[in-house]
Amino acid sequence: MAKTIFITGASRGFGKLWAEALLQRGDKVVATARDLRTLDDLVSKYGSNILPLQLDVNDRAADFAAIQKAKDHFGSIDVLINNAGYGLFGAVEETTEEEARAQMETNFFGLLWLSQAVLPIMREQGHGHIIQLSSIVGLVGVPVLSLYNASKFAVEGLGETLAAEVKHFGINVTLLEPNGYATDWGGSSAIQTTPMPEYEGVRAAFQASVDDDFWGVPAATTPAVLQLIDSENPPLRLFLGKKAYPMVKQTYENRLAEWDSWAEVSTAAHGK
Template sequence: MTSSRTWFITGASRGLGALWTEAILEYGDQVVATARDAATLKPLADRHGDRLLPLDLDVTDEAAVNEAVRTAEQHFGSIDILVNNAGHMLHGAVEEVSADQARAQMDVNYFGALWTTRAVLPGMRERRSGRILQVSSIGGLLAYPALGIYQASKWALEAMSQSLAAEVAAHGIHVTLIEPIMFPTGLAATSPQSTPISAYGHAREALYTGATASGFVPGDPAATARAILALADAPNPPLRVLFGTNGLDAVRTEYAARLAGLQEWDHISRLAQGNQAGR
């Protein structure tokens, strides 16, 4: 690192966001740390002084997001790296989840990331540099029973971010989707739960047996801080990166099955094409 950078991190008060915020400050960079209650960041502020700007922020409020980004840019001059980390993980089969829960899941995990991304882009474009780190999930690549709405929010984030990466590369902006696999951060315990319907007990069981069958084992949350700093220092960061092990095998299995299924039913694809099927 040659000079201090300014990071803007959502969901910085707990879990991976809290670990990353502290590690980045210790590394020597500056951080705008946002949380629903910025008072929870006071211990960090006491230790790191004016290199930390804690802000109250509800990422589902687009106007509040725009104001927070303006405040951050006025305070530090620019935002070099955005980390969209705020989110929760709604458990429940599709029929079990309420309409309000489904909307709230999309509002935080997808629209919250969209609002912050849009807010930092003008400054990054003007400087022709910047990094946007979107915290997705292995569930942004795969879909397990009883997590469908959560995974839908991550699939939406993945699609938007892949398009965004192609749109902003010409402006010197890099976009990376971080896909954590399994880390004990307390996310599940602090996230909303649906009201179970007994008919879907098998789906909840399949969620856990599927993760076990994939060979997923809990990783060290503190180690992810070293990984995110390495990404920030990489001259040509990837569009996607898994955090944790054994994810590659699960993704290979999933994508091989998708291709095999498309091939098996290619006769229907050709039927749908009509008289142009052979071309």
């Protein structure tokens, strides 16, 4: 059965790939972008099945208006895919206030506003699925991706809490956690801090740790996303890519070992 999917950041990358795959199989898609010209090819090919909307997700009022326009146009919103976001590359000390706030506004607050906007519609319907684009670095901290890490860690916390709050309304929440992919995320859409020479060694070590095999093929994610959307019992978290699970497994093994080594200190701190 065809669904209505609202997807942000549909101008390129994952957003455009998934939007077109959904349209190809007959779903109705509300596709948002800052520049609507980037959606002209989908509009010309799929006609009335796509509703293109100009949207800057940082604008809370515009987010609520876009969700309402989608509901008025198609009658329902079955799935919200919060895909809009960008990468900020730089160490903590290098990051300006403007860069830090802009990263959180887009990657976290934009996603929050759209989630808030769609919830009343999904509650009234008695069903819905909110898919938040997180990242493997929402679970594993990586040097020189400091504020991007922070934004995705925030998305993880929000998503897990939201899932517990809305499950009884028939609404599911999934955190998508890709490893690196060969999209434009690290290219022209990324922002670089002004580098400090003190962090060149850290930056070089990080770059040396990433080989060509690390980057997945973006189009290969499409079957997994379609299966997720079609699932009657979708998972809270879904990794994308072969590198994601081993990275998280190793990270949590290290965390558990450290927690165990400090367990007596932790327990004593309870006081009774």
